[in-house]
Amino acid sequence: MRDQQSEATDDGLAEQAALWVARMQSADASASDRQAFEDWLAANPAHNDAYQEMAALWGDLRNVPLAPRHRRSGSKRTALAIICILCLGGLSVFLSQRTGLIDRLHADYYTAVGETRVLTLEDGTQVSLNSDTAVETRYAEQERRVVLLRGEAFFDVAKNPQRPFIVDNNGLTAKAIGTQYAVRSRNGTLPQEVQVEEGEVQVETSSGITRLGAGDVVTLDAHGAAIVSRQDVATNTAWREGKLVFSGQSLRQALNILAQYRHGRIIILDETAARLSVSGIFDLRDTDQALRILETNLPVTVTKLTSMVVVVRSR
Numbered sequence: 001m002r003d004q005q006s007e008a009t010d011d012g013l014a015e016q017a018a019l020w021v022a023r024m025q026s027a028d029a030s031a032s033d034r035q036a037f038e039d040w041l042a043a044n045p046a047h048n049d050a051y052q053e054m055a056a057l058w059g060d061l062r063n064v065p066l067a068p069r070h071r072r073s074g075s076k077r078t079a080l081a082i083i084c085i086l087c088l089g090g091l092s093v094f095l096s097q098r099t100g101l102i103d104r105l106h107a108d109y110y111t112a113v114g115e116t117r118v119l120t121l122e123d124g125t126q127v128s129l130n131s132d133t134a135v136e137t138r139y140a141e142q143e144r145r146v147v148l149l150r151g152e153a154f155f156d157v158a159k160n161p162q163r164p165f166i167v168d169n170n171g172l173t174a175k176a177i178g179t180q181y182a183v184r185s186r187n188g189t190l191p192q193e194v195q196v197e198e199g200e201v202q203v204e205t206s207s208g209i210t211r212l213g214a215g216d217v218v219t220l221d222a223h224g225a226a227i228v229s230r231q232d233v234a235t236n237t238a239w240r241e242g243k244l245v246f247s248g249q250s251l252r253q254a255l256n257i258l259a260q261y262r263h264g265r266i267i268i269l270d271e272t273a274a275r276l277s278v279s280g281i282f283d284l285r286d287t288d289q290a291l292r293i294l295e296t297n298l299p300v301t302v303t304k305l306t307s308m309v310v311v312v313r314s315r
Helices: 002-008 011-025 031-043 045-062 076-106 251-261 287-297
Strands: 117-120 126-129 134-139 144-150 152-156 165-169 172-184 193-205 208-212 216-220 226-230 243-250 265-268 277-283 300-304 309-314
Touching (some): 011 031, 011 045, 031 045, 076 134, 076 144, 152 165, 208 226, 251 265, 287 300
Parallel strands (some): 265 309
Antiparallel strands (some): 117 126, 134 144, 152 172, 165 172, 172 193, 193 208, 193 216, 243 277
């Protein structure tokens, strides 16, 4: 029995089964669809096991009793929801990877998803690159300019008043005044942001100029307005030490950050789970372990549908 379950949850097979669940619940499933489905079932006994398991799982997740091998009226919305969730996960990963490739072609330095890296630029400035980050350097006699193409980077700037150090990111510029600071590009649900750990930074956006000191953070909202707050920048940037530190953040916020370090999507199915409070220190190099710890310590269930799709819900 255990061997059948393991086979049925294989990434590729689970994905096929989920798509067949969606298709066979659809009100517009054709005769040729049903015949192709029967042929798929007959091709391997494991296919039926995978289909039954996925049908039961989705029925549980959506509280909809999915009939295993016939059409059900009124279930088209559920079928479309399944397709949308699976396609959204796969499509977003595909687009993210494609965009990453383009950015890396322009970059002087970059990291892959889940990788962090520290490098030293020609002037002695140290740059820590977070997961899936790409930067381009444009040094000249009058200034030192770095373009953050994607991701997040922390800069420990070598002092040189005659050559200002400036970071560009999609309409935002952050000019250092002998300092240590991080700049993050907009990444999914994570906003564009500048965090100062030491010294001062002058941030210029379309909404104006903001001068930040140690502990100040400027976050751009959906309309491009700059919101300044006080935060523990060392904790926020603990990824430089291979750790993620949370202190009372919502589970939604924690999972949005955790998702930066793995391929695919983490989907929260209900607001009750999303609002749960998370505190703790996690190893960003093992996101599966982090998910297991969250499942153990919070009233949630974590279900890995495929290598690219993880579902979190209240239990």
